Amino acid sequence: MTEDSSIQFLTQEESAEVDKALLSSPEKFLTRLTISSLRLLKTIAQQEGVTVEELTPEQIIAWFENDGKIRREQGIEAATLKW
Known part of the structure; x- marks a missing residue:
């Protein structure tokens, strides 16, 4: 899974675009989550x-x-999700 280690699920630019949208705070959160x-x-x-x-x-x-197992066994950098 290390091939996906550089995946960025939401860029800072996209987050800024969501911030500029005429949406409520809950709608902005849901928009970021959806992207x-x-x-x-x-x-x-x-x-x-x-x-x-x-x-x-x-x-x-x-x-x-599986991603959780990889994180536990091989470390966070080996997993796709970095949390």
Whole structure:
């Protein structure tokens, strides 16, 4: 998964664009989350070898479990999500 280690799910520029939008604070949060989620779903789909539309909840859950396992066993830099 190190090939995805440079993925940025929301850039500072995009976040600034969301800040400029005529949205409430909760709407801005949801907008940022949605943009980030789309990028993450694309990453998961690519790693699973399917389209985003073909992803199942089970595949998404398994992906998160695997990414967490990589983080615990190999360190945060080896995982896709850096938290």
